[in-house]
Amino acid sequence: MLSKKTKYGLKALTFIARSGDDVPVQVSVIAKSEQIPQKFLESILLTLRKSGILGSKKGKHGGYYLRSEPSEIKMTDVMRVLEGPIAMVPCVSLNYYEKCDDCPDEHKCSVHKLMIEVRDSTLKVFRNTTLADLSGV
Amino acid sequence: MLSKKTKYGLKALTFIARSGDDVPVQVSVIAKSEQIPQKFLESILLTLRKSGILGSKKGKHGGYYLRSEPSEIKMTDVMRVLEGPIAMVPCVSLNYYEKCDDCPDEHKCSVHKLMIEVRDSTLKVFRNTTLADLSGV
DNA sequence: GTAATCCCTACTAAATTGATAGGATTAATA
DNA sequence: TATTAATCCTATCAATTTAGTAGGGATTAC
Numbered sequence: 001m002l003s004k005k006t007k008y009g010l011k012a013l014t015f016i017a018r019s020g021d022d023v024p025v026q027v028s029v030i031a032k033s034e035q036i037p038q039k040f041l042e043s044i045l046l047t048l049r050k051s052g053i054l055g056s057k058k059g060k061h062g063g064y065y066l067r068s069e070p071s072e073i074k075m076t077d078v079m080r081v082l083e084g085p086i087a088m089v090p091c092v093s094l095n096y097y098e099k100c101d102d103c104p105d106e107h108k109c110s111v112h113k114l115m116i117e118v119r120d121s122t123l124k125v126f127r128n129t130t131l132a133d134l135s136g137v
Numbered sequence: 138m139l140s141k142k143t144k145y146g147l148k149a150l151t152f153i154a155r156s157g158d159d160v161p162v163q164v165s166v167i168a169k170s171e172q173i174p175q176k177f178l179e180s181i182l183l184t185l186r187k188s189g190i191l192g193s194k195k196g197k198h199g200g201y202y203l204r205s206e207p208s209e210i211k212m213t214d215v216m217r218v219l220e221g222p223i224a225m226v227p228c229v230s231l232n233y234y235e236k237c238d239d240c241p242d243e244h245k246c247s248v249h250k251l252m253i254e255v256r257d258s259t260l261k262v263f264r265n266t267t268l269a270d271l272s273g274v
Numbered sequence: 275g276t277a278a279t280c281c282c283t284a285c286t287a288a289a290t291t292g293a294t295a296g297g298a299t300t301a302a303t304a
Numbered sequence: 305t306a307t308t309a310a311t312c313c314t315a316t317c318a319a320t321t322t323a324g325t326a327g328g329g330a331t332t333a334c
Contacts, residue, residue, distance in 0.1 A: 014247040061334095062333090118262050121262050140291070180313095195310065198303095
């Protein structure tokens with residue numbers, strides 16, 4: 001299941017992308033428009049800022065803005081920040097590889113083979129999708 | 138993340154498929170060979186039996202067996218039983234559809250569009266993979 | 275200086291996961 | 305028929321994750 005965190009994060013990014021890049025967008029505006037608990041959304045946007053996808057401006061008339069063009073923001077990056085590894089098991093993760101405790105030889109593991117296929121097909125989608133595709137911008 | 142339940146279930150099915158179809162395979166044998174807690178595995182195989190994928194024989198010399206040929210057992214079915222819906226959000230689920238509370242129009246929802254693509258690409262993998270592919274039988 | 279805004283830490287309730295415990299039921303066989 | 309070996313079933317539990325909430329600190333525009 002997709003976490004609420006990811007869902008909210010994607011909706012917020014879409015909202016920001018659609019707002020144009022001239023002024024920062026405030027958390028309160030996004031929260032109200034997208035029906036997201038404001039404090040929760042705050043923490044999500046903070047994560048996106050720390051990862052470099054969003055920038056922020058503090059104080060009055062502050063808010064969040066995209067650090068790149070929507071067409072440059074790939075879903076692979078966004079999903080890894082919000083949802084974590086794209087692979088369903090650590091032993092097939094490109095960025096967070098970990099060996100299974102119970103698996104003596106992962107090349108013989110039936111789960112491993114299947115999960116590599118799932119990972120590759122999901123990656124293909126995320127690599128070919130940018131925020132521009134989501135937001136229609 | 139793939140749950141342990143699903144991982145163990147897939148390994149157990151593979152084990153049974155590789156054992157041939159002449160005699161039922163006991164939980165204890167699978168548990169020992171695949172390093173799975175036996176009581177946990179019991180409950181998993183019970184689920185697979187109730188869903189119709191496995192059959193069982195009680196009493197001495199009892200155990201579990203496949204109800205169909207490995208090549209007839211599709212990953213779509215297995216994954217739905219073990220892991221639940223294949224879609225990452227209920228609003229794009231084919232078998233367990235549910236509308237989002239927060240989404241006024243899901244055709245305009247950016248998350249919706251992305252998750253449909255992910256669902257379709259994952260489905261494609263599961264539809265084209267059978268237990269025969271996993272087990273090499 | 276005041277109001278608006280992001281920033282940060284800590285806490286919490288509910289749900290899910292990954293088991294474990296204990297026994298009831300069923301079937302083979304000595 | 306008694307024993308043994310298996311599945312079947314229900315209940316419980318600890319740890320983790322999720323989805324928030326609370327409260328205030330820091331910064332900036334006006």
